Amino acid sequence: MEELDRQIVQLLVADGRMSYTDLGKATGLSTSAVHQRVRRLEQRGVIRGYAAIVDPEAVNLPLTAFISVKPFDPSAPDDTPERLTGIEEIEACHSVAGDENYILKVRVGSPGDLEDLLARIRAAAGVSTRTTVVLSTPYEARPPRL
Amino acid sequence: MEELDRQIVQLLVADGRMSYTDLGKATGLSTSAVHQRVRRLEQRGVIRGYAAIVDPEAVNLPLTAFISVKPFDPSAPDDTPERLTGIEEIEACHSVAGDENYILKVRVGSPGDLEDLLARIRAAAGVSTRTTVVLSTPYEARPPRL
DNA sequence: AATGAAAAGACTTACTA
DNA sequence: TAGTAAGTCTTTTCATT
Numbered sequence: 001m002e003e004l005d006r007q008i009v010q011l012l013v014a015d016g017r018m019s020y021t022d023l024g025k026a027t028g029l030s031t032s033a034v035h036q037r038v039r040r041l042e043q044r045g046v047i048r049g050y051a052a053i054v055d056p057e058a059v060n061l062p063l064t065a066f067i068s069v070k071p072f073d074p075s076a077p078d079d080t081p082e083r084l085t086g087i088e089e090i091e092a093c094h095s096v097a098g099d100e101n102y103i104l105k106v107r108v109g110s111p112g113d114l115e116d117l118l119a120r121i122r123a124a125a126g127v128s129t130r131t132t133v134v135l136s137t138p139y140e141a142r143p144p145r146l
Numbered sequence: 147m148e149e150l151d152r153q154i155v156q157l158l159v160a161d162g163r164m165s166y167t168d169l170g171k172a173t174g175l176s177t178s179a180v181h182q183r184v185r186r187l188e189q190r191g192v193i194r195g196y197a198a199i200v201d202p203e204a205v206n207l208p209l210t211a212f213i214s215v216k217p218f219d220p221s222a223p224d225d226t227p228e229r230l231t232g233i234e235e236i237e238a239c240h241s242v243a244g245d246e247n248y249i250l251k252v253r254v255g256s257p258g259d260l261e262d263l264l265a266r267i268r269a270a271a272g273v274s275t276r277t278t279v280v281l282s283t284p285y286e287a288r289p290p291r292l
Numbered sequence: 293a294a295t296g297a298a299a300a301g302a303c304t305t306a307c308t309a
Numbered sequence: 310t311a312g313t314a315a316g317t318c319t320t321t322t323c324a325t326t
Contacts, residue, residue: 017163019319032296032321047199051160053195098278132243142238177304179311
């Protein structure tokens with residue numbers, strides 16, 4: 001990826017609603033040139049989309065946790081991610097190297113909701129769980145250094 | 147937070163570049179009414195900002211890891227997050243309950259970069275680390291159910 | 293690939309209910 | 310707090326280099 005694209009991506013990561021006019025001014029390109037480049041970046045999948053960043057506390061999801069997950073039957077075909085897709089409290093699912101197979105990041109409203117969620121995860125995927133509760137998050141979703 | 151705001155936030159989480167015109171059509175409000183509500187949501191901190199979602203592989207950060215961190219001296223005042231702010235590979239820092247004090251999420255280009263990063267983290271914060279390498283991520287950054 | 297110009301559409305503001 | 314209307318700026322497309 002060349003310098004100009006890198007710059008455009010970085011600007012859009014910092015402000016996803018920046019106008020093409022402003023992107024043009026920042027990069028020294030014309031409006032239509034940046035527009036074209038942004039479209040190519042979207043098509044190539046470099047830019048996957050745009051999202052509002054929301055304060056989880058403000059939308060009534062004050063409790064975050066990491067759940068490490070291990071199938072009861074290690075010999076069975078592992079379709080854990082598919083089995084868990086429908087559970088909306090799961091924000092992310094990472095397959096990891098180490099003692100457990102997956103790390104899940106979840107957000108819920110209360111300890112009771114977490115208890116409930118753990119039961120649903122175990123039932124849906126046939127896994128044992130180990131939960132690490134987040135007490136506070138000093139920072140999150142910081143833009144990558146491109 | 148009322149239903150209308152909930153709906154607006156949900157739409158903007160799914161598409162951070164949606165126009166106020168379309169938001170109005172989707173919610174049954176006029177353009178200026180949604181616009182006003184969005185501005186209030188931004189001011190109140192419910193919406194913290196907007197960002198392009200980038201494919202980490204495409205920007206040369208193919209290796210993700212979780213690093214659990216524990217200060218060498220548990221009795222010293224704990225300013226780990228501040229000490230680590232300057233390290234740009236750290237995407238998130240969560241204070242957690244459990245054996246370790248923090249979980250860091252990091253992205254780097256290669257195993258060599260990870261090795262280097264671990265040394266910098268230990269030196270900057272005076273901590274021991276335990277690293278879990280991500281092999282693949284079936285999903286990530288899914289929009290919360292509001 | 294980038295530019296410039298033109299048409300369509302969106303944003304913003306002020307005013308009214 | 311919501312709606313309407315006007316002016317301005319942005320997006321999008323297309324012809325040109």
